[in-house]
Amino acid sequence: MTELTISTMAIVLLIVPFLVHGIEVLWPMQSRWVVNWVLPFFAPMLPSRGRAILRAEQIVMLDAALDAAPADKKRAAQDYVFLLLFEQRQGAICFTAVAGGALYGLTLGLPDRDALHFVFGSIAVLMMLANANQAGMPGFGNHPKVSRNGKHVGFVFTPFWVIATALNVLGFSYAVA
Secondary structure: OOHHHHHHHHHHHOOHHHHHHHHHHOOHHHHHHHHHHOHHHHOOOOOOHHHOOOHHHHHHHHHHHHHOOOHHHHHHHHHHHHHHHHHHHHHHHHHHHHHHHHHHHOOOOHHHOHHHHHHHHHHHHHHHHHHHHHOOOOOOOOOOOOOHHHHHHHHHHHHHHHHHHHHHHHHHHHHHO
16 A cells, blocks of 8 residues: 555545535535434434434423523523534534545645645544544543444444554655655
């Protein structure tokens, strides 16, 4: 395998998150698409229309969170629910920007890819740690609401991010050589 092929593989792997989450740039409530049609595979089971959360149900769940807030903290609760969806959107924006950078990076020669590999390697390391943490590895924060499927996602995607990390480290080293 050539140095350019390794670099290209490293860059292409960072397009994957956009393919899953890109729609959330415009519609952050579409995170339910991942819940309904992607996460069931990690159960393992097939997705089902009957088990799929509908938009109206998603709104009811968010309203229930607002209703559960103490009366004197309603504004903070509204801001919290807003922030959850806004952060969803910002994450999708970052994945979209990374995919755009990856596509541009594929047009560059190996010596010009060093900055991309540095950024993409940094993303890969942090995603690897976050996924390993939700799979059960301590020491990288605490997600108090990891679902069973979320834990399975951690088990599956930690190796994905390990590979993305390794390839980007190699790509970076080749680009600066």
